Amino acid sequence: MICRNEAITNLRRAIEFYQGLGFEYLPVKNISRAGLAVEKVSEAPVPYSESGVTDVDISNKDEALKRLREEIGDCQRCKLSKGRKNIVF
Structure with missing residues (x-):
């Protein structure tokens, strides 16, 4: 099972990838935030080289x-x- 930090890192990489392709937003369904604890993990940008994605x-x-x-x-x-x-x- 994927850990929380890894999931956040993967999501950040995906968003940066789509931004690089010119997407300004990604359509998502609204979800209830009730019961979700938000934890600030990192503000450092994730380098593309780690994910294999190129600029x-x-x-x-x-x-x-x-x-x-x-x-x-x-x-x-x-x-x-x-x-x-x-x-x-």
């Missing part, structure tokens, strides 16, 4: 898309991959 300059969107396609390759993680002919981002 991408999105000013050149064609190049960023090419690099993303090279990084994820022929992804087979979901059921849709069997009939897919194009990678959709």
